[in-house]
Amino acid sequence: MTTAPLIELNGVSKYYGNVKALEEVSLEVRAGEITCVLGDNGAGKSTLIKIIAGLHGHDGGSFAIEGEETRLGSPREALDRGIATVYQDLAVVPLMPVWRNFFLGSELRKGYGPFRRLDVDAMRATTRSELLRMGIDLRDVDQPIGTLSGGERQCVAIARAVHFGARVLVLDEPTAALGVKQSGVVLKYVAAARDAGLGVVLITHNPHHAYLVGDRFVLLKRGAMAGSHTKDGIALDELTRQMAGGSELEQLSHELARLESGPAAS
Amino acid sequence: MSTDAQPLKTAGAGGDPAGPGRPDDRRTVRASLPRRLASRPELGAVVGAVAVFVFFSFAADAFLQWSSFSTVLYASSTIGIMAVPVALLMIGGEFDLSTGVMVTSSALISSMFSYQMTANVWVGVGVSLLATLAIGFFNGYLLVRTNLPSFIITLATFLILQGCNLGFTKLISDTVSTKTIADMEGFPAAQKVFASHLTIGDVEVQITVLWWFALIALATWILLRTRAGNWIFAVGGAKEAARAVGVPVNRTKIGLYMGVAFAAWISGQHLLFNYDVVQSGEGVGNELLYIIAAVIGGCLLTGGYGSAVGAAVGAFIFGMTNKGIVYAQWGADWFKFFLGAMLLLATLLNWWVRKRAEASK
Numbered sequence: 001m002t003t004a005p006l007i008e009l010n011g012v013s014k015y016y017g018n019v020k021a022l023e024e025v026s027l028e029v030r031a032g033e034i035t036c037v038l039g040d041n042g043a044g045k046s047t048l049i050k051i052i053a054g055l056h057g058h059d060g061g062s063f064a065i066e067g068e069e070t071r072l073g074s075p076r077e078a079l080d081r082g083i084a085t086v087y088q089d090l091a092v093v094p095l096m097p098v099w100r101n102f103f104l105g106s107e108l109r110k111g112y113g114p115f116r117r118l119d120v121d122a123m124r125a126t127t128r129s130e131l132l133r134m135g136i137d138l139r140d141v142d143q144p145i146g147t148l149s150g151g152e153r154q155c156v157a158i159a160r161a162v163h164f165g166a167r168v169l170v171l172d173e174p175t176a177a178l179g180v181k182q183s184g185v186v187l188k189y190v191a192a193a194r195d196a197g198l199g200v201v202l203i204t205h206n207p208h209h210a211y212l213v214g215d216r217f218v219l220l221k222r223g224a225m226a227g228s229h230t231k232d233g234i235a236l237d238e239l240t241r242q243m244a245g246g247s248e249l250e251q252l253s254h255e256l257a258r259l260e261s262g263p264a265a266s
Numbered sequence: 267m268s269t270d271a272q273p274l275k276t277a278g279a280g281g282d283p284a285g286p287g288r289p290d291d292r293r294t295v296r297a298s299l300p301r302r303l304a305s306r307p308e309l310g311a312v313v314g315a316v317a318v319f320v321f322f323s324f325a326a327d328a329f330l331q332w333s334s335f336s337t338v339l340y341a342s343s344t345i346g347i348m349a350v351p352v353a354l355l356m357i358g359g360e361f362d363l364s365t366g367v368m369v370t371s372s373a374l375i376s377s378m379f380s381y382q383m384t385a386n387v388w389v390g391v392g393v394s395l396l397a398t399l400a401i402g403f404f405n406g407y408l409l410v411r412t413n414l415p416s417f418i419i420t421l422a423t424f425l426i427l428q429g430c431n432l433g434f435t436k437l438i439s440d441t442v443s444t445k446t447i448a449d450m451e452g453f454p455a456a457q458k459v460f461a462s463h464l465t466i467g468d469v470e471v472q473i474t475v476l477w478w479f480a481l482i483a484l485a486t487w488i489l490l491r492t493r494a495g496n497w498i499f500a501v502g503g504a505k506e507a508a509r510a511v512g513v514p515v516n517r518t519k520i521g522l523y524m525g526v527a528f529a530a531w532i533s534g535q536h537l538l539f540n541y542d543v544v545q546s547g548e549g550v551g552n553e554l555l556y557i558i559a560a561v562i563g564g565c566l567l568t569g570g571y572g573s574a575v576g577a578a579v580g581a582f583i584f585g586m587t588n589k590g591i592v593y594a595q596w597g598a599d600w601f602k603f604f605l606g607a608m609l610l611l612a613t614l615l616n617w618w619v620r621k622r623a624e625a626s627k
Contacts, residue, residue: 053510075509075510075511076512079512092507093508094570095503096496100496100499104500104508104511107493109493117491117492118492118493118496
């Protein structure tokens with residue numbers, strides 16, 4: 001049985017005035033798979049995220065959700081279509097308790113009319129049990145989420161997306177600001193989300209992290225596609241080489257070598 | 267890392283819960299009571315209120331009489347009615363400098379409409395409500411459309427309203443105050459609602475105190491138990507994060523400005539029905555008192571943190587200091603000095619609380 005991919009971008013472009021931020025980028029995300037988007041700073045990764053997350057509309061190409069051509073108008077619309085985005089730096093509101101963050105924008109309520117109110121106990125309990133299910137054991141869900149470590153905050157954001165029935169999870173550099181151990185923890189949750197049947201878009205500039213969990217790899221360079229591979233089609237070395245700039249890197253090593261030998265020769 | 271000594275911290279890193287053999291119920295224990303109290307935003311204000319109360323109890327003999335208490339409560343309520351919604355607005359991350367003159371505008375509109383149209387004063391009261399809410403909406407709408415700092419936008423509104431207050435009053439009444447409306451239809455009833463007093467036991471309580479308490483209760487309910495409250499904290503704490511999870515940021519901010527306008531309407535009607543004429547130049551400078559009360563009450567200037575009860579306690583400190591100085595028979599000139607000192611202390615305390623709350627592990 002072949003089904004349409006959860007998300008399919010075909011030749012998508014985005015312009016900011018005269019600047020081409022993204023040109024002819026294609027990728028697909030399938031359920032239970034992780035699609036990695038790799039690229040250096042300024043390669044267009046964040047523009048791509050913003051299109052998928054509904055913050056920006058695309059200017060060219062096609063964007064299909066489950067085979068249906070769409071154009072997202074707002075982050076809310078993307079969420080309603082099952083696309084949840086976890087941003088690296090703005091995933092949570094630091095001063096708010098963990099449970100309020102967990103349910104922010106999708107609060108549980110009870111009662112009727114003017115007495116319609118937050119179902120605080122249920123939200124606290126759900127937050128605890130959902131985090132526990134992902135293996136995060138919080139003593140007190142009332143603590144401000146800012147007191148958690150960066151990795152834990154990412155995990156809470158991921159657990160939140162999974163709980164609210166996201167079918168596509170977009171992760172913006174989830175491991176960029178983390179140490180080795182914390183990165184491992186986060187990647188484990190990414191894999192757990194994949195095993196739960198979600199399609200995952202993992203944006204990163206770390207090919208090692210990408211290769212650990214990824215099924216497909218899309219390389220971006222200066223807003224354009226520099227390559228698209230499946231895991232069978234590419235080895236880690238090659239991915240790293242392409243990611244690092246390939247021929248540019250060789251050029252760089254030549255230049256550095258010349259600099260070193262230069263002063264010695266004169 | 268000793269998890270037992272630090273109940274506010276998480277236990278272990280996400281992946282490997284420290285000591286899986288530990289019984290689960292121990293984990294659900296919430297932070298100890300003193301610890302939880304210490305992390306409340308009202309803490310500074312309550313400590314300050316007790317200190318001010320004790321201070322004036324010794325400094326002024328008349329301060330501990332019931333009649334004085336009634337006066338203090340009244341002074342607190344006139345500031346408190348505005349300080350509560352201003353606190354909500356500040357939790358939502360914005361300022362409003364136009365509040366002081368907006369109260370006067372609201373009173374002027376009500377009075378002049380009734381007088382000029384020779385209508386029942388309730389018509390003027392209704393028109394004033396709509397007009398004041400429209401001013402609040404204007405503030406909020408301009409803010410979300412232009413993305414300019416609220417300081418600039420409401421400073422502009424402040425000046426515009428101040429000019430309108432003076433200009434229109436001069437144009438219509440040819441003086442600096444409105445004509446009396448005390449003999450008009452509906453005045454006694456409106457006065458009952460906005461400017462009467464009732465006696466509870468030996469204490470005479472102004473009706474503004476009831477309005478104030480009602481607003482505190484309503485604001486606290488909204489903040490802590492409704493979805494809108496969650497959104498207010500979120501848009502003030504991290505606007506973009508809130509937007510990304512689907513919080514209607516613009517709607518929330520406009521709503522907050524309209525909440526402030528609603529309270530300005532109540533204050534304005536009190537002003538009108540208490541004195542039955544309105545001075546067009548009144549209200550300038552009060553906006554800072556509201557903000558000061560909110561800040562003393564634990565609201566962060568940067569948003570995302572604070573409480574309505576705190577702001578009310580801030581207003582109460584204001585009332586005690588304002589009247590206590592009179593009872594102690596010092597010059598009223600010292601009032602501002604006290605206010606400044608309180609503000610500084612409260613802000614320092616709040617800064618310290620926030621540092622602790624935000625500290626990452």
